Amino acid sequence: MTTATVDESKYIQRGIPVSNGKLAMWLFLVTEIMFFTGLIGTYIILRKSTPSGAWPEPRDVHLSELLGAINTFVLIFSSFTVVMAHSAISRGDSKKTVIYIAITFFCGVLFLGIKAYEYTAKFQHGIMPGRMADNLVDPALREIDTTLPAYQHFDPAQAEAKFKREHGERPPDPAQATAYDRQLESVRKSALKFKQAIESSGRHPYDPNVAEWYKRDTKNRLVEAIAPLLDRLKPAEESAGNKIKAAEEELKKADPKAALSRERRREIVEKERAPILAAASEKERQCFELYDQLTSTDLLRPITALEVGVEAKELSEKFEDLHLRPYIPYGNLWSSSYFAMTGFHAVHVLGGIVVFGIILLHGLRGKLVKNPWNVSMLELTGLYWHFVDVVWIFLFPLLYLV
Amino acid sequence: MTDAHAPSATHDAAHDAHAHEGHISDKTFMKVFGGLLVCTAMSYGTNRFFGSESIIHTPNAVVNFLLIGMIACFKAFLVMYFFMHLKIDWRKVFVFLIPICILAPMVIIVLWPDIVLAWRILPETSGTP
Numbered sequence: 001m002t003t004a005t006v007d008e009s010k011y012i013q014r015g016i017p018v019s020n021g022k023l024a025m026w027l028f029l030v031t032e033i034m035f036f037t038g039l040i041g042t043y044i045i046l047r048k049s050t051p052s053g054a055w056p057e058p059r060d061v062h063l064s065e066l067l068g069a070i071n072t073f074v075l076i077f078s079s080f081t082v083v084m085a086h087s088a089i090s091r092g093d094s095k096k097t098v099i100y101i102a103i104t105f106f107c108g109v110l111f112l113g114i115k116a117y118e119y120t121a122k123f124q125h126g127i128m129p130g131r132m133a134d135n136l137v138d139p140a141l142r143e144i145d146t147t148l149p150a151y152q153h154f155d156p157a158q159a160e161a162k163f164k165r166e167h168g169e170r171p172p173d174p175a176q177a178t179a180y181d182r183q184l185e186s187v188r189k190s191a192l193k194f195k196q197a198i199e200s201s202g203r204h205p206y207d208p209n210v211a212e213w214y215k216r217d218t219k220n221r222l223v224e225a226i227a228p229l230l231d232r233l234k235p236a237e238e239s240a241g242n243k244i245k246a247a248e249e250e251l252k253k254a255d256p257k258a259a260l261s262r263e264r265r266r267e268i269v270e271k272e273r274a275p276i277l278a279a280a281s282e283k284e285r286q287c288f289e290l291y292d293q294l295t296s297t298d299l300l301r302p303i304t305a306l307e308v309g310v311e312a313k314e315l316s317e318k319f320e321d322l323h324l325r326p327y328i329p330y331g332n333l334w335s336s337s338y339f340a341m342t343g344f345h346a347v348h349v350l351g352g353i354v355v356f357g358i359i360l361l362h363g364l365r366g367k368l369v370k371n372p373w374n375v376s377m378l379e380l381t382g383l384y385w386h387f388v389d390v391v392w393i394f395l396f397p398l399l400y401l402v
Numbered sequence: 403m404t405d406a407h408a409p410s411a412t413h414d415a416a417h418d419a420h421a422h423e424g425h426i427s428d429k430t431f432m433k434v435f436g437g438l439l440v441c442t443a444m445s446y447g448t449n450r451f452f453g454s455e456s457i458i459h460t461p462n463a464v465v466n467f468l469l470i471g472m473i474a475c476f477k478a479f480l481v482m483y484f485f486m487h488l489k490i491d492w493r494k495v496f497v498f499l500i501p502i503c504i505l506a507p508m509v510i511i512v513l514w515p516d517i518v519l520a521w522r523i524l525p526e527t528s529g530t531p
Binding site: 401 | 426428431432434435438439442445446448449453454463466467470473474477478481482484485486487491494495497498499502505509510514518
């Protein structure tokens with residue numbers, strides 16, 4: 001009987017006792033963790049550096065907690081189907097493996113579909129990095145008397161007084177009182193947020209060009225929203241113009257230097273518009289009010305970009321189908337962080353979908369049989385997919401909840 | 403005859419496929435999945451109670467953050483321990499994960515004093531920096 005020499009390489013374990021593939025995947029995941037740590041850590045730091053309560057809330061930036069929760073469920077479910085696929089292929093059940101992979105693939109596609117829908121809503125409201133008007137606070141504003149009616153948005157006490165003027169005192173009925181309290185709290189918080197934004201605005205350089213651009217952009221969006229009303233108002237505007245001209249000519253007969261007063265002109269215009277505006281919907285009337293303030297030359301002073309922003313925000317909250325660009329303090333910081341984090345996450349999801357698509361094709365061709373290669377491939381792809389899920393587990397509460 | 407010293411593609415792939423010191427059953431995976439769903443619902447519910455639009459008018463940002471943060475960490479633990487097989491592989495891969503558990507919070511800790519706690523003089527409101 002011959003004896004072979006002992007092959008010691010079979011018994012000496014060099015390095016970490018994992019396969020090369022698993023080692024490579026874990027090293028890759030560790031680098032990805034640091035990548036997302038940079039993004040998420042930056043978001044946390046930037047958010048905590050803003051005054052308390054000034055950071056945009058989910059409803060300010062059209063974030064739906066429900067959609068975020070659905071996306072969380074979709075990813076968790078897909079993580080579950082991946083481990084079930086791995087378990088199935090370990091047992092040699094190719095058919096179930098293919099089914100689970102297909103479900104995972106479609107969950108990934110659904111996640112990206114929901115994300116695309118959310119992004120579309122953001123773009124429609126002008127919520128994009130560097131495109132949000134969050135520096136509309138003219139330093140000169142701080143010197144203006146804040147007891148003027150126009151600035152009641154920025155003082156919680158005045159905002160509360162305005163609310164009570166419009167809605168009356170707290171109703172005795174408990175159900176109505178709850179709704180009343182909730183609305184009043186919302187008005188107070190909103191005013192406080194703007195007040196804090198004004199007070200901290202020294203860190204945000206005011207650019208008059210941005211302010212003018214914002215006013216023009218809002219005007220264009222309003223024109224789009226109330227185009228039919230503006231068409232209906234054209235005859236009234238023409239009639240008002242003729243009456244003003246006639247009145248001025250009448251005045252000039254007595255005194256060539258006389259001119260019609262601003263108040264009188266406003267009176268004539270409003271009288272002509274009144275019947276058409278009375279027949280219009282509330283949305284059209286309120287949008288037209290803002291449009292008039294943006295375009296009229298008969299106001300005591302031009303409306304500031306900040307006031308436009310505040311009005312636009314109130315209109316956007318009241319009429320959800322209105323695509324205005326509201327004033328959102330720290331909006332650019334928020335949107336940069338949001339799109340960076342969710343965008344890179346979505347790219348990672350897309351990468352996972354591509355790999356699962358390839359595995360699914362293999363499976364549909366009957367090549368996904370139990371062998372060490374396929375089992376390991378599914379395990380490693382699953383590791384990547386679970387990591388994507390873990391990232392979303394942290395992103396969802398940070399962006400949508402707290 | 404194959405060379406026993408030559409690295410084999412199937413050897414590496416077989417290494418983990420057969421080296422199961424432990425095994426996680428499908429039933430466990432289903433329980434973990436159920437647990438994750440419950441935790442997600444709890445996060446959502448916590449935000450409805452303590453978030454800025456609290457349905458019972460008791461918003462508390464700190465409590466909200468702590469509770470939701472703890473739930474998120476627990477969910478991440480469940481996914482990593484069971485789905486990512488750290489229950490089996492922890493002793494093999496902890497050498498990668500421990501350093502990043504230290505480095506990741508450090509990114510935030512290092513920047514915190516300079517950006518979050520920096521003195522800011524707010525005109526008209528604050529007399530102290």
